[in-house]
Structures are given as structure tokens and as C-alpha cells.
Amino acid sequence: NAGVMQNPRHLVRRRGQEARLRCSPMKGHSHVYWYRQLPEEGLKFMVYLQKENIIDESGMPKERFSAEFPKEGPSILRIQQVVRGDSAAYFCASSPQQGVDTEAFFGQGTRLTVV
Amino acid sequence: QKEVEQDPGPLSVPEGAIVSLNCTYSNSAFQYFMWYRQYSRKGPELLMYTYSSGNKEDGRFTAQVDKSSKYISLFIRDSQPSDSATYLCAMSRTGANSKLTFGKGITLSVRP
Numbered sequence: 001n002a003g004v005m006q007n008p009r010h011l012v013r014r015r016g017q018e019a020r021l022r023c024s025p026m027k028g029h030s031h032v033y034w035y036r037q038l039p040e041e042g043l044k045f046m047v048y049l050q051k052e053n054i055i056d057e058s059g060m061p062k063e064r065f066s067a068e069f070p071k072e073g074p075s076i077l078r079i080q081q082v083v084r085g086d087s088a089a090y091f092c093a094s095s096p097q098q099g100v101d102t103e104a105f106f107g108q109g110t111r112l113t114v115v
Numbered sequence: 116q117k118e119v120e121q122d123p124g125p126l127s128v129p130e131g132a133i134v135s136l137n138c139t140y141s142n143s144a145f146q147y148f149m150w151y152r153q154y155s156r157k158g159p160e161l162l163m164y165t166y167s168s169g170n171k172e173d174g175r176f177t178a179q180v181d182k183s184s185k186y187i188s189l190f191i192r193d194s195q196p197s198d199s200a201t202y203l204c205a206m207s208r209t210g211a212n213s214k215l216t217f218g219k220g221i222t223l224s225v226r227p
Contacts, residue, residue: 004158033214042121042203042217043159056214091158104215106158 002026004094004107005074012113019079019086021110025094032075033104034067037089049075082114118142121204121218129226134191138204138218141185145206145216148180150189153201153220162202163189194225 005024013019025032030051035043048056049069060067064082069075079086089111093104121138128134136150147166151159163178165171165187171178177190187206191198204218 035215035217040219042119042219043205043215045214045216048214058214103161103164106160108156108158111156 004029004092004105006090006092006107006110008110009108010111010113012115013082014115015083016081019082019112021077021079021090021092021112022074023077023092023094023107024074025092026096026105029094029096029105031095031097031104032069033093033095034075034077035091035093037091037109039088043091046077079112082112084114087112087114116141118216119204119206119218122221123219124221125224126221127224127226128194130194130196132194132225134189134194134198134223134225136189136191136202136204136221136223138187139185140187140206140216142206142216143182143185144208147207147210147213148178148187149205149207149215150176150178151203151205151217153203155200159203191223194223196225196227199224 032049034046037043045059047060047067064080066078089109091109093106095104119140150163152162153159165178165180168180168182175192179188201220201222203220205215207213207215
């Protein structure tokens with residue numbers, strides 16, 4: 001049973017380009033969470049999605065960032081017109097359901113570098 | 116004031132030492148408390164998960180939660196070089212798989 005798969009593992013973008021980060025949850029998992037880890041910082045919650053629904057996007061920057069989790073295919077975190085400050089590691093986690101005793105499993109992350 | 120504060124590091128100990136890692140928090144709504152271990156260039160993995168106040172033990176690891184003081188701890192007994200990693204505390208209002216608020220993390224190095 002494969003874990004949470006994120007790709008690409010490393011992504012380099014020039015300022016102003018778009019970055020697309022993909023997350024395939026574990027088999028049977030329908031809940032996805034995205035976190036960002038800036039250098040020397042802990043992980044910061046960005047968005048929580050279920051299939052075709054955004055449940056909580058309270059951590060998403062108001063502009064340039066969007067996320068989706070379609071009925072088929074991976075969850076996508078999209079960053080438009082990237083800036084140097086977007087350079088970070090982006091992690092997604094998935095869980096089978098929401099419940100107090102259910103763990104969310106993290107992927108290996110995508111390391112975005114904006115040059 | 117940040118919602119979750121974690122002792123700054125890095126921390127270096129000899130093999131076999133007892134390690135104490137700590138976090139404080141300000142949001143009294145937090146009910147679930149987690150410790151994650153993160154190896155370099157990897158994703159976090161859940162080590163310990165505690166609901167409300169009390170102690171929980173798993174092998175060489177013990178997690179303690181004191182909600183009255185808003186203080187949580189992770190103890191590692193008989194530390195091993197393989198324990199060298201970054202340790203992150205995390206908290207939530209509604210469970211281990213919901214929106215988590217993390218501390219900054221502390222890097223632990225266990226010297227052989």
C-alpha cells in the first residue's frame with residue numbers, strides 16, 4: 001500500500017511563473033490537507049479538502065494560491081506568479097475520514113525554489 | 116504571542132541520555148496533542164498522540180500533557196543515534212487528522 005505520493009519532489013520556478021504541486025492520497029483516503037514549511041519555521045496549515053470540496057482554507061494566502069481535489073485524480077496546489085517568498089517545502093497529508101482517532105499521513109513533500 | 120511555542124534548539128546529547136522536549140501553547144481550545152518526528156528531507160511521521168491531560172507511554176517514548184499549565188512534553192529514554200531528527204509538537208481542537216497547529220520544531224542530535 002503506497003503512502004501519500006507527492007510530485008515533483010523538487011521544483012524550480014522563475015519569478016512570475018506558475019507552480020503546480022500534486023498530491024495523491026493513500027488508497028481509500030478522501031481527506032487531504034496541505035501544509036507549508038518555510039525555512040526555520042514549523043509547518044503551517046494551508047487548506048483542508050475533501051473530494052470536490054474545500055472544507056477549510058483559512059491558511060491560504062488570499063491571492064495567487066488555490067487548491068483543488070477533484071473527483072478523479074490527485075489534489076493540486078497551484079501557485080500563480082510565484083515570488084521568492086514562496087520558496088518552501090509543501091507537504092500534503094491524507095486521512096480516510098475525519099474522526100478523533102484517525103491519523104493523517106504525510107507525504108515526502110515538494111521543495112519549491114523560486115529563482 | 117504564537118499559539119504554540121517550542122523550546123529552541125538544536126539539542127545534542129550522548130547516546131543513552133534521557134531527552135526532554137517541551138512545548139507551551141496559548142489556545143485553551145486545543146484538546147489533542149501530537150509529537151511528530153521528521154528526518155532530513157522527509158515528511159513528518161506521527162510518534163505520539165494524546166487526548167487531553169495525562170501521560171502516554173510507547174516503548175522509550177513518553178508524552179505528557181498538562182492542560183492546566185498549557186504545557187506538553189516528550190521524553191525519550193535511552194536515546195539512540197537513530198533518534199537524531201527534528202521533533203515537532205502539534206495540536207488541534209478536533210483530532211489528529213484535522214487542522215494541526217505546529218511548533219517550530221527542535222533538531223535533536225544523539226552522539227554515539
